[in-house]
Amino acid sequence: MQTRLMELTVGLFVCLGLAALLIMTLQVSTDNGMRGGETYTVIARFENTGSLRSRAPVTLAGVRVGRVGNIRINPQTFDAEVELIISSQYDFMPDDTGASIYTSGLLGEQYIALEPGGSPNNLEDGDRLRFTQSALVLERLIGQFLSSMGQD
Amino acid sequence: MNGLFDTLFGALGRATLFLGQVIGGLPGLLPRPRLVIQQVYAVGVLSMIIVIISGLFVGMVLGLQGYNTLARFGAAESLGVIVALSLIRELGPVLTALLFAGRAGSSIAAEIGLMKTTEQLSAMEMMAVDPIKRVIGPRFIASVIAVPLLTFILTAIGIFGGHLIGVSLLGVDAGAYWGQIQNTVEFREDIFQGLIIKSLVFGVLVGWIAVYQGYTADPTSEGVSRATTHTVVISSLAVLGMDFILTGLLFSGV
Numbered sequence: 001m002q003t004r005l006m007e008l009t010v011g012l013f014v015c016l017g018l019a020a021l022l023i024m025t026l027q028v029s030t031d032n033g034m035r036g037g038e039t040y041t042v043i044a045r046f047e048n049t050g051s052l053r054s055r056a057p058v059t060l061a062g063v064r065v066g067r068v069g070n071i072r073i074n075p076q077t078f079d080a081e082v083e084l085i086i087s088s089q090y091d092f093m094p095d096d097t098g099a100s101i102y103t104s105g106l107l108g109e110q111y112i113a114l115e116p117g118g119s120p121n122n123l124e125d126g127d128r129l130r131f132t133q134s135a136l137v138l139e140r141l142i143g144q145f146l147s148s149m150g151q152d
Numbered sequence: 153m154n155g156l157f158d159t160l161f162g163a164l165g166r167a168t169l170f171l172g173q174v175i176g177g178l179p180g181l182l183p184r185p186r187l188v189i190q191q192v193y194a195v196g197v198l199s200m201i202i203v204i205i206s207g208l209f210v211g212m213v214l215g216l217q218g219y220n221t222l223a224r225f226g227a228a229e230s231l232g233v234i235v236a237l238s239l240i241r242e243l244g245p246v247l248t249a250l251l252f253a254g255r256a257g258s259s260i261a262a263e264i265g266l267m268k269t270t271e272q273l274s275a276m277e278m279m280a281v282d283p284i285k286r287v288i289g290p291r292f293i294a295s296v297i298a299v300p301l302l303t304f305i306l307t308a309i310g311i312f313g314g315h316l317i318g319v320s321l322l323g324v325d326a327g328a329y330w331g332q333i334q335n336t337v338e339f340r341e342d343i344f345q346g347l348i349i350k351s352l353v354f355g356v357l358v359g360w361i362a363v364y365q366g367y368t369a370d371p372t373s374e375g376v377s378r379a380t381t382h383t384v385v386i387s388s389l390a391v392l393g394m395d396f397i398l399t400g401l402l403f404s405g406v
Contacts, residue, residue: 003186006189006190006193009193009197010189010192010193012197013192013193013196013197013200013301014192014297014301016200016301016305017300017301017305018304020305020308021304021308021347021348023308024240024307024308024311024343024347025339025343027330028236028240028311028333028334028343
C-alpha cells in the first residue's frame with residue numbers, strides 16, 4: 001500500500017512536470033509557422049539595411065511569412081544582400097514582389113514587408129527581388145528636410 | 153602549489169571516472185524501475201513544495217519589479233515578456249538547480265555518506281551487490297529526471313505568478329500579457345535550448361556532485377557533514393558557472 005501511494009505521487013509528479021512543459025509550449029511559445037517546415041530563399045538587395053538583423057520577421061500584409069537569413073555585402077556593388085527565408089506554404093508570390101524595410105512601432109525592431117506585384121510568374125528559390133526600398137535613416141531624413149528648407 | 157594542483161585535477165579525474173562507472177551501471181536498473189521510482193519520489197516529489205512556492209514568489213517579484221520599471225516608459229504591456237523570458241532562459245533552470253542542490257543534493261550526499269560510514273556499502277559488496285548499481289545509480293538518474301520536471305513546474309508557476317501580480321493586481325491587460333509572451337518566446341530558441349537543455353545539464357551536474365561527494369565522504373560524522381556542505385557549495389558554483397557557459401553557447405549566436 002505504501003509503495004502504491006509512492007508510485008502514484010511519482011506518476012502525478014511526472015504528469016505535472018510534462019503538463020507544465022506542454023502549457024509552455026502551447027500557451028507561451030510560438031513557432032511563428034517556421035518550425036522545421038520547408039522554406040525557400042530569395043535575395044533582396046538594399047542600399048542600406050539600417051539596423052536589420054538576421055532572424056527578423058518577413059511579413060506579407062502584416063502576416064509573418066518568413067525570416068531574414070544572412071545579411072552580407074556584395075563586394076562589386078557595395079550593396080547589402082539580404083536572404084529572405086520564406087515558408088514554402090507561401091509559394092504563390094509573384095516574381096515582381098518588392099521588399100521594404102520598416103520599423104515596427106516607433107522604437108521597435110526592423111522587419112521586411114513584402115509587397116506583391118502583378119506578374120503571373122511566381123518567385124522561386126534563389127530569385128532576386130527587383131524592387132526594394134531601403135531602411136529609413138532618421139538622420140538622413142532630417143538632413144534632407146533641412147537642406148530643402150534652406151533652398152526655399 | 154603542486155598539492156593544490158593535484159587535489160583539483162585529481163578530484164576531477166576521479167569524479168569523471170566515477171561518473172563513467174555510474175553511467176555504465178545504469179542499464180542494470182532497467183529490470184528494477186522501482187528503485188528509481190523510489191528515488192524520484194525522495195528527490196523530486198518531496199522537492200515540489202519548495203519549488204512551487206519559490207516559483208510563485210519569484211514570478212510575483214519579477215512582476216512587481218518589471219512593472220515599476222516598465223510603467224515609467226509606458227511599456228507595462230511588455231511585462232509578460234520580461235517575466236517569461238527571464239524565467240525561461242535563466243531563472244527557472246538556475247533557481248531550480250540551486251534549490252534542488254540544497255533540498256535534495258544534500259540529502260543524497262548525507263544518505264550515501266552515512267551508508268558508507270555505517271558500512272552498509274561494504275556489506276552490500278560482501279553480498280556481491282554492487283553499491284554503485286544499487287545505491288548510486290538510482291539516485292543519480294532520479295536527479296536527472298527530477299530537475300527538468302521541477303524546472304518546468306517552477307517556470308510555469310512563475311509565469312502564472314507574474315500574471316497574478318501584473319494582470320490581477322496592477323491592471324496590465326491579460327491579452328497583452330499573454331500575447332506579448334507568445335510573440336516573443338520561441339520554442340526552439342527559448343524553451344528547447346533555454347529550458348530543456350539547461351535543466352538536463354544541471355540535473356546531471358547536481359546529481360553527479362551529490363553522489364560523488366557522498367560516495368567519497370570520509371567515514372566519520374565530520375566527513376559526512378563535510379560531504380553535505382561540499383555538495384551544496386560545489387553544485388551551486390558549478391551550476392552558476394555552467395549557466396554562464398551555456399548561455400554563451402546557446403544564445404550568443406545570432
